[in-house]
Amino acid sequence: MPVTILIPTPLRRFVGGSKSLEVIAGTVQGALTTLSDRSPELRRQLFDDQGHLRSFVNVFLGNENIRDLAPAGAAVAVQDGDVLTLLLAIAGGAPTANELSTDELRRYSRHLIMPEVTLEGQKRLKRARVLCVGAGGLGSPLALYLAAAGVGKLGIVDFDVVDLTNIQRQILYSTADVGFRKLDAASERLRQLNPEIEIVPHPIRLSSENASELFRQYDIVADGTDNYPTRYLINDVCVLTGRPNVYASVFRFEGQMSVFGANRGPCYRCLFPEPPPVGLVPSCAEGGVLGVLPGIIGSLQALEVLKLILGIGEPAVGRLLLFDALELKFHELPIRRSADCPACGKHPSIVAPVDYESFCGARGGEAPQDERGIPSISVEDFERRRKLGEEFLLLDVREPFEHAIVMIPGGIAFPLSELPARLHELDSARTYTLSCHHGTRSRQAYYRLKLAGFEHLQILSGGVNAWVEKIDPNLPSY
């Protein structure tokens, strides 16, 4: 009798991709045997070694399951034109929190064979929840190594977009990611690296309002940010929620790293109760950073996170590790917990997150200058007035190598580093407009010139960066 057999998607590749096949048979069993004669592989899928239909294969004759028609596996006759439908059992379940799959055992085998880690340690890593604040230079190696090591839940906070200037050090991203949200690119990269773990993107700007609730969802917080308001916010909320804060920062050729708020050790405020004056410490965007440096320091952060989870070794609690890349030297500064610390001292004054923007002088050195009373002019205004014939003396206080990259037309190269020695070249009766890359150094120059008796000063808001962006996008930016 000709019988039609409908083949489920997963088995079609054994029969040349066909959805259905016609066979000649007198019974269901005969039809299946004829079918499986076409492919030994298909036979193994359908029948066990004893020739019995496998339990996860269901066969329907019309609307009837043949297991109901013949419970003991007896032959079931077919009629001319009957339709047999093969169905594969669909089942599964939720993971038990404490299991490692065969793939995971293999993936982490170099961990498992170490007596300091073993299967138990790897399970601890899997159960661990780590929040990386910032997915930039430090966050890149940090998140990559934590993901690779099998930290079970990895949260990442960032709201930025990948910029071409990031690629030099932020190894989570490739050139093709430029212009896309960092979190999207990072999540995809980390999931490809280790699909066994959970990556949780948090596309938010961390704030006093949202940090506490977020930190409570994690066991450890790693600070990979580059500004003071967020650094103090992370520190305070870590102290308030009892989460260890694995801290690091980098600048030019130097890096520092420590573990705060763990094992009754000190916090960041024990070391620095207050941020430095605005403009004193340039950011990496201003001062630059050697691309590999965050790679080294971010990897140290990852190391400390893993040690905390595994409970092994001596974490960097109560000591600030300093790295000098040019000298290739590590130094260590002991830090003691301060009884007077406003966050973790005996009588803390910080009992809830505060307003960190105003505490740190508005955005850690990147706020519009006029907020601090420094006279400033926008690039648009500057260009408009210059076109109308107004004359400006534009002092570009960036360094010579930066002048070589791009100059605002008519600008005078006057590096901040040469300013004390070249003061005599300037006339305190005249008005000077100060410009740098995007604002920090022109403010420093402003204060120095003020101290030297110059009265008529203003700074060009956003510096050459804003000029290229808003006035002449054809010029190179960096």
Place this chain on the structure above:
Amino acid sequence: MVAAQFEPVLSDLRHLCEIAYPLEACGALVGTGDGERIPWRVTRVISAPNRHSDDKHRYYLIAPELQLAVEREAEQAGEQVLGYFHSHPDCSALPSDCDRAQAWPGYLYVICSVVNARTVGIAAFAKVSQDGPFLRVPVAPNGPVQQSTLEIT
């Protein structure tokens, strides 16, 4: 792997998984494509009763009778069963050993993580071969967006 598109059905999927909470939800994904030459495009999700006899909080089983009915219905509509979904109550959207072991190559498997009756993550997986790894398939909510897990906030 090519992204699987879920036209307007992700909200249906979330809803089905949330109303089943704290039990595991399960059901079929119907649409077009094969995940290889033609991207999967899920146009409908069909809920199935969880027929696991033991612990419906942690396991699911779809009755073959329901599979048959869905297969036929999809065929008549010019579509096909692309794969199946289930939820992980209070657990991540990553496949369990059990999910990996029982997955069939060629089917698309979607897992929803539901915590406190809210869907917090959706992830899709597929096997290329019987013994091969369970690979993550990017989930595109509306068109080919390269995003593998949706964060529902």
